[in-house]
Amino acid sequence: MTFKIFDLKNNQEISFLNNEFVIEENKKYRIIDEAGLLKKEEFTSIGEWVSPNFATITSTNKVAVFRLKNINIRVRSKLGDDFFNKVKAEIAEIEKQLLISSNGLEETFALTHGAFLEDVAISLLLEEWNNGELHRVLRFLFENPRFGYFNKSIKKNLTKGDVLSSADFQHLSKSTSSFIAHNGKVIPTTIDTVTRAQTHNVIEMRFIKFFLLFCFNLLEKRIISQSLGIAELERKAQNAKIEDNNNRLQLLKSTLRALENKQAKTKNIKLNFNIFLRNKVLDNVKFTGEIDFTSLKLHNQFHLKYLLDLYLKMRKSFETLSSHNLVYLNINSLENLYEYYCLIRLLKDFDVSTESIKNLIKKEKAGWVIDKSIAIPIGVHCDFSLILYFKKNFKGGSETYSQNYDPDYTIELKDRDNNVSYLHLDAKYRHHQYRVKKDDIDKMHTYTHAIKKSVGAIVLFPGKKKAYYKCLNSLVGALYCNPLEPLDLKSGVQDYLTEIKSLNTA
Structure with a gap:
């Protein structure tokens, strides 16, 4: 085969197995074609074309199969095929209940970001x-420009010097005006005919x-x-x-x-x-x-x-969003897929009814979308009534101390006196040796201290180690949401709420 793929970082050649190349997401590869048949247009959206013999490809946070020179190139999740397939299977299970998709395992979910x-x-x-x-x-x-032409009726007066064209003789029978004698011949004084005109409308x-x-x-x-x-x-x-x-x-x-x-x-x-x-x-x-x-x-x-x-x-x-409340998710973007998976897990673990989920996930022209204006009640704990929001927007200045923020999920906590506070959750598709990354904990501090009435924030990540950190009267931490290492998110969130309650009553 004259077509070869190499990892750009370590120069390792990728093997061609089972009629496909398998590459990793978030890595850069170079393509070598000894036959010199690489075309510039083939790399418009997947990389950079350098010459007919050489190009590079990159797949950032995408899992998909694409064809190049009639050869399959499969992008594999950095967390492994087992993780990716398990995520899709769990999504498919709940979507089957909602009758959202036929099997949920294809790469063609209609849930997708407007930007995508x-x-x-x-x-x-x-x-x-x-x-x-x-x-x-x-x-x-x-x-x-042959568009917009039409036949325009006109009348030619031959006694005033109008000249007949060859096309006019096709319309002589339409003449209805009087005739006169001219040079021993009878001719019409006028003739009804048509001319070709063009409209701009x-x-x-x-x-x-x-x-x-x-x-x-x-x-x-x-x-x-x-x-x-x-x-x-x-x-x-x-x-x-x-x-x-x-x-x-x-x-x-x-x-x-x-x-x-x-x-x-x-x-x-x-x-x-x-x-x-x-x-x-x-x-x-x-x-x-x-x-x-x-x-x-x-x-x-x-x-x-x-x-x-x-x-x-x-x-x-590309459908124009019919409402600013609609959120579109892309199945092939692993970050967005994981974000959707965490929402499905929250709904499932908190035993949200199918009817309530049907109100949240709706059908639009562009496919299935999530209506972030919908509030989902998810029970009571520590004397708080809990309401789940997807992508709730907090406006800068009035609801935050600085800019606008919209965590992936927000749980509104309402006590017996109807006082409201917030616990935020954010899905992050990454980990460091199965532990939460420092940057993600830093982001939770931002949510907790920038959004007014916040009592804490939690990272949902595909690891194996949960953690929490006390910060004044609030709590920041992480819960792992990993289909290969199941954790009941309901009990995990409730544990955080219990700890937050004790911090504020101590």
């Missing part, structure tokens, strides 16, 4: 642009403008996102320079150059779309968000059907 959906849409756009098809179709449409023209604006806005958002990423890399590079960490500095500079190159390409594509938008063919075209897709689907013009098909594919992946 937007990435899918723009990846489709860039793929079609990079292979040249989209640019070719747009050029054809603007170089041959037809569905085809409006759709083309609508499509261009849709793509332009996607590209603009991607450029802004890339600018934020560039600024963050520049900040990290400056810190590495101050710390005299040359290896880290060189790595950051390489990543920065790659992102700057990507942004430059995105800007160039956006420029091309802007040129099309300014074409005189679209002058005076009325823009509308209401497009008759049924009429467009029946259109027999290949280039227009291509644009419509591409738009519908992009739209299928």
